[in-house]
Amino acid sequence: MFVTMFVVIFCGYPVAFVLGGTGLAFALFAWALGDFPLIKLSNILLRMWGGVAVDPVLVSLPMFIFMGAILERSGVAKDMLDASQVMLRRMPGGLAIAVMVMGTILAAPIGVVGASVVMLSLISLPPLLKAGYDKRLSIGTIGSAGTLGILIPPSIMLVVMAEMLNTSAGALFAAATIPGFVLSGLYLLYIWGVALVRPDLAPKLPPEHGPQTSRETLIVVSRGMLPMTVLMVVVLGSIFAGWATATESAGVGCLGATGFSMVFRELGGDDLMLSMLYKLGIDTPWEMMAFVMVLIFLLGFPFEWIEICLIVLPIFGPILMKMDFSSHIGDMVGFMPWFATLVAVNLQTSFMSPPFGATLFYMKGTVPADCSMTDVYRGTYPFLVLQVIGLALCLAFPELSLWLPRISGMLD
Template sequence: MSTEILFVALMFVSFMALLFTGYPVAFVLGGVGVLFALLGDALPLMGIDSLPVGTNFLGFATDRIFSTVSNYSLVPMAMFVFMGYMLDRSGIADRLLDALSLALRRVPGGMALAVVLIGVILAASTGIIGASVILLATVALPALSRSGTNLSLSLGLVASSGCLGILIPPSIMLIVMGDQLRLSVGDLFMAAVLPGLMLSGLYVLFVVVLAIVRPDLAPKPPRPEEGASTAEVLLQVGRALVLPLLLMIAVLGSIFAGIASPTEASGIGALGASLLAAVDRKLSWKTVKDVCFATANTSAFLYGLIFGATCFSVVLRGYGGDEVIEAAFTSLPLPPEGVLGLLLFIVFLLGFFLDWMEIVLIVAPLTVPVVTAMGFDPLWVAILLAMVLQTSFLTPPVGMALFYVKWTAPPGTRTSQVYKGVIPFVGLQLLAVALLWLFPDLALWLPGASG
């Protein structure tokens, strides 16, 4: 084993070992990076000079880290976080659930369908998965229970629908991915629209078919004559949808039309969410203070991870880690499609143990350039990776959506019920990955049309 491979392996082993000690991931990543940077500076003094490290390796690493965390492309992250938390305070989910459940009362599994559609609207309004899942669970689980929907199905539905924001723009993950892979955030947003809608459509199809085949899991809605008139339904749905739709058009439409950059659009979103809260008489000094504190807390957490992961990856590259990984991939007896499939499979497995942030910050920058050098479109690969990463929110033992749903679930809910509920939706996510693999234009058509 060469010295480079040995030190690269030691870095990964040290990270994985310390990860299971319970220390915050950001500190583990940064600590391992600093430790091995100091070791890199000490190696020449020990007579080891075969590694590609300089005499001021730690100084080089800190320069690279600062340039990364101060990147202008990360500015929208905090603004979209603010937008999400402000929408959370506006009461949008309650109104949407009432309106959509009324509108879909004649459709099999109407209440469950309403939850999926609210998940899509929340996803297009905020990329904060924790806020979306908790908000959706708080509002939808009691309503699903009253409608007689099976508890496991309700839990899986809420968890998966709340996670649509990881793919549907404005997604925080796509912003970070664009920064790490040197891709346009606007192009990533456009590339993710159709795959995100396709995945939402698969959820809708699954709910409708399940409600028809197994009506005991999603009971039939009341008879049509027991509901409100069509005019009353349309009026209530219009009132609930018009302002959120205007906000989505203002944010995403300005990006897709080239009128505003993602940074400028994030400011529009933050202002628009505040106006929505004001219209609903939910905007107060306490609300602004709480939202600002929550935004600062979440943004600090994300930047902490970016700082630690950048430290780790920069030092890993200093030890020749990118060359080691590139050699490992290119030496495989597989065609380019096989290498890409292997990468996606590895990312899927990593999602059982790591959060999306660690995978995007550590694995993606080291592996995606190797794969795209084989002739694949970078945007397509990035969206494939994003869709696979979406499963990391639903796969135990560290799927964050599972913890959010279990925390807000009715007393007595077992963890096994949450796991059982998400299994079909993980399968649907993998089916969506397969469809995107077979039809790359799902990700490439909108960016190509805009260009």
């Protein structure tokens, strides 16, 4: 079943139809052999109409997307870049750091990688190149800043993962917040380090750039930073404080995956996969976790994040939940938020992994003609390494993911 699904996907068929179709085909095949009662297929309809279709958490998806679209078209992003430039204009690599700061802040309200990358590229790339910044550093900065939208809440991907892992979207939002800012911090340190070692790649802005008086500076910074700061506090603060759910604060689904995962489990797919891993010598919790993380990383080369989630989470989530990570994370109550954060950090690589990462193509569509696809690839390589380092930190220090959900009372 698993092999058939991958073969059909690689033939180019839509993933949603492949997942549902494969599940249905193997259900009928198993029924013909007398191993699967067809009455169990009725559970799919109950799951769809009694669960996914009426799940209030998924209502937040179009609302968050709408919020991001409004901010994208309102000019707020341009004001924020101006404010960031003013604050960081005397710093080595200040303009690139300003772009990363802006991308980090905009990651929360936009939450859609395509919109974030294209918007950052159109607004930020011309000033970066005009200021004499290296084109590969500029491309890598914008691409990595844009992909933060799938990790820093309220992320569309986290909402989908919460539904698939049957856990709280608010808990996932809280769990992903600190790792998202840690990853952004790694990017900022790299840009700053490059600017110190190779100032010709990231020159300082000239002294006459920006407002010249304190009053003008205060006006520019307040106008650019205050609206987004208030919005982030209201949206995320209301969720973390327990005043509102993800849906209420934002204000489709996984039907194909439902059919696939249900049939897979009814046919003993979880136990079969577990048995196969044991025969491969993968039988300890950490070996299982390493296998899943490497699998997700490798799948990021040909697949999008939604396809990886639909394939991997329904199969390996229950398997890993059976393992005992309590000595590392404190208790298994926090396992799903921690695991989801690891997957989310890992999935950022799917957007930036050559040769098919979506961010790479978004960037290529907006860069000048003299920037080749090779420039785009090479510009993102250092940030891919930083993403792997961020993943290792989240693995080694689970409190990066679990501290905020615990103090917020979301794991009680």
